[in-house]
Amino acid sequence: MLHWSNLSVYGYLHYVQYIVFVVGISKKLEALSKQKDCEKVKKWMKSINNHIYWTAATSTSGPDRIAKWNAILNHVRDIHTHQDPLYPMCEHVISKTTDKSKWLQAATPAFYKLEKLMTNKRTMKDVAKLSPHYQTSSLESFHAIILRFAPKNVVFPFIGMLCRLYLSAMHYNENGDRPQAKSQKGEPLFKISFPKARKGECSAKPHKTEPTFGYVADLMNLIFEEVFVNPVPYC
Ligand SMILES: [Zn+2]
Structure with missing residues (x-):
């Protein structure tokens, strides 16, 4: 029986949370870039997406993640040294950019709104536990x-x-x-596949036991026994 505490399994929940976070931030940035005087944010969307992955992939603790996360708010203003000792300087090569217009300025609507989006309580809470590890x-x-x-x-x-x-x-x-299925005699079963990419070559793969759907019963149980004990008012 698998359990949440099994790390490899737990990793997938982290991974889902990570995808959900990326999608959420992207949608908010997209909406922000359409607001008045905020078009410049559009040029940063890809960098911010990369920054989410990089922050999650290279950090080992919550404070580490937060230090790196906050650095982007300096970086978008062409400032590459930071106050947090956990991440005092950008790691990229500091080069003269060909597109100077991309830098944001402090005290402009675009920067103010970006800062608010990137550092609100909810975002920070998610950033602190961000992890793409799988x-x-x-x-x-x-x-x-x-x-x-x-x-x-x-x-x-x-x-x-x-x-x-x-x-x-x-x-x-x-x-x-899932374990490999066995025949009635107890011999391990294989299935043969002909992948199109391999032009007729076939390969034998272990035939796994049939998948189970216990989580469906668990979910139904949770919803109808614990959440909506009496569903009638919702009908
Ligand atoms: Zn930088």
């Missing part, structure tokens, strides 16, 4: 599960996508570690 070995199968819950050819509203990501994580948590 086991690369099983990432591919996790992505395959996400695609089953959230097919790419369908556009989902944010809340729909969020629910689907959580379902993917729960399905993965329950099924990511």
Whole structure:
């Protein structure tokens, strides 16, 4: 039985939280860049996205993450030394940019609103625990599960996508570690596949036991026994 405390499983919840955070910030930046006098923010959206990944991937503690996170607010104003001793200086090569117009100025609506978005209480709380860490070995199968819950050819509203990501994580948590199925005689079973990319070459893969969906019963139980004990008023 897998448990939340199992690190490799827990990692996927972190990963989902990380994706949710990136999507949330991107949407807010997009909206901000459309406001009056804030068009410059658009030029920073990609850098900020990279900054989220970099902050999460290179930090080992909450204060470390916060120091790096805050540095971007200096960086967008062409200031590359910072007050926080945990991250006193940008690590990039300081070069003269060809596009000077991209720098933001303090005391402008664009910077004021960006600062507010990047440092509000909720954002800081999320930043402090941000982590993209996952086991690369099983990432591919996790992505395959996400695609089953959230097919790419369908556009989902944010809340729909969020629910689907959580379902993917729960399905993965329950099924990511399935053992190889055995025949009645107890011999391990394999399945043969013919991947298109390999032009007719076939390969044998361990045939896993059937997936289980215990998390569905757990969710139903939680919702109808503990959250909406009496659903009638909501009908
Ligand atoms: Zn910098």
